[in-house]
Amino acid sequence: MTPISYPYQREDIKTGIVHIGVGNFHRAHQQYYTNLLLENKNQQQWGICGIALLPSDEKIVKDLRSQNLDYTLTVCGRNGKDEMYKIGSLTELIWGIENPEAVIAKIADPAVKIISLTITEGGYNLDKETNEFNLNDPQIQYDLKNQSAPKTVFGFIAEGLRLRKDNGAVGVTILSCDNLQHNGNTAKRAFTTFIEAQDKELGNWIKNNVTFPNSMVDRITPATTPQDIERLNEKSDWNDKAPVYCEDFIQWVIEDNFIAGRPEWEKTGVEFTDDVTAFENMKLSLLNASHTLLSYPSFLKGHRKVDQAMEDQSIVRLIRDFMNIDITPYVPAPAHTDLDLYKQTLIERFSNHSVSDQVSRLCFDGISKFPVYIMPNLAKMIDDDKDLTRIAFLIASYRHYLKYKADDKGSSYEIGEPWITSEDGTLIQSDNPVDFLSLSAFKSIELEKVNAFVTLYKQFVDDIKDNGITPVLESIVN
Incomplete structure (x- = not known):
């Protein structure tokens, strides 16, 4: 060529x-x-x-x-x-x-x-x-x-x-x-x-x-x-x-x-x-947040390429449910934008074999990504008493990724978190999973005080540790 x-x-x-x-x-x-x-x-x-x-x-x-x-x-x-x-x-x-x-x-x-x-x-x-x-x-x-x-x-x-x-x-x-x-x-x-x-x-x-x-x-x-x-x-x-x-x-x-x-x-x-707000909200809330949701569970399952992860129907179902159930209510479509088509295009983009992005790149710098992509809509979901299952699962997965540094197949890995603080490091290593909810990435919400979230999150932490990420994810999407 x-x-x-x-x-x-x-x-x-x-x-x-x-x-x-x-x-x-x-x-x-x-x-x-x-x-x-x-x-x-x-x-x-x-x-x-x-x-x-x-x-x-x-x-x-x-x-x-x-x-x-x-x-x-x-x-x-x-x-x-x-x-x-x-x-x-x-x-x-x-x-x-x-x-x-x-x-x-x-x-x-x-x-x-x-x-x-x-x-x-x-x-x-x-x-x-x-x-x-x-x-x-x-x-x-x-x-x-x-x-x-x-x-x-x-x-x-x-x-x-x-x-x-x-x-x-x-x-x-x-x-x-x-x-x-x-x-x-x-x-x-x-x-x-x-x-x-x-x-x-x-x-x-x-x-x-x-x-x-x-x-x-x-x-x-x-x-x-x-x-x-x-x-x-x-x-x-x-x-x-x-x-x-x-x-x-x-x-x-x-x-x-x-x-x-x-x-x-x-x-x-x-x-x-004159105003990019609607475009920003659509992209950050759907594309970037879905990338973050995809990253840690996929990596812990052993997937290393995004298109490979998108061949896993449990990952695809997780992303679709997240976009349709959790996020769409908070994303007004910009003018002349078909939101259903935009979401379907995202699935196709993530599945593009020719691009074949690294899952590790999506995992990189979660400390900076969660405050921008996840926390704003999570705050709205908590206020509206919405189902917090998928985001509680994501944060439990993130903790497991940072703390244990080994996936379901036993493969070890290095994490990439250039902005992590010493206080964050202490919270990650704590054996009390609730301490992790005080991580700098989550400071905009006092998650440890949201009982419905904490209950789900603690159960996911235990289940992932005891059984691995795969059966826990299957229980969510089925």
Whole structure:
């Protein structure tokens, strides 16, 4: 399969966007839309400068630089037919560990009108109980005192904005592309809190010169393994060190609030709106929450790929019942959206053999995911005296996954929880299962005081430990 090459000259593209976090999702989503847009000659000022800030980003930076920042994106159809694109919209790539001054200078560049972000749900440094920015974090404390030598995304953006202000540059939009309810509001709270604590004058400047649109993003994009790289390169006519593959479904809904102008992404299928709330709620409550529900029981059953898990009818029934019974009452459909079709499409997307996402990726960072995807609707369900069976089962499964680190087949595994606290660790190891309900991920609800929930949860904890996940799940769905 020969990649569809981009129909523009790279040398004609100017950088108008800085993006922090050049992971697979960004390269399958925002870069994909922008690559399509750059075909329009009047839109070629919107190339994207990628910025990587972590030591672990060294490999992707070197790989992309070795091939002139080009890479292939394989879009895997649910019908078994794939399309491969050569992406050229990544115009520059800066690694902050190597050249922090260049990061600051690029953020301050007056040609840059948008600073976009994929820094993960946990990257906004919000306290899980209060949802306020954590100024006491050691790295944040360092950046507050060391303006010119930052370590965090907050320090880098603050220093870049300070330089913009001092140079009299125009304002800029900070566009979050992370899976968070009202992600623009979240970004605004995080960045303004940091900046006001560091520099009151700059804090006043951003009130009139920086906008933070909310957005909703969607495209399942697995991690790329060495085996995937070999497989994808067999299909293409060149040796790509950093290929990406994704599903054929894609969606991006953005609040139209760009202080310094924006690309005409609507030409490529992006939807602009005055309010993204209904779209966010639908996606986070149905797709992301269902992914979380699928993850821990599937992993404990021994499934390692999502499409494999979706061949397990007990998993499919669990997800369908969760979406139809538990969540649909709290999801008003956005305009022109058929909710039944959306849910059926989700089942098809999860079952896409060509994408074959890792269940471990869905399990990763549950501490950050539960507060966003599960707890808001759980609070409504408790208030409405709804059946709590499936979510009690999920939380019992999560505890077993974290505490015992072995699945039903006896296979051990490492957990990936970068934001877990020492207090969380103590609660996980406690032999009293009710202690686990005080985990930082659940702090928005005092679950230990909800008797109906605790009764179900404790029974599931005991049954999973004594009998394994499989018979417990069967008892729920049958």
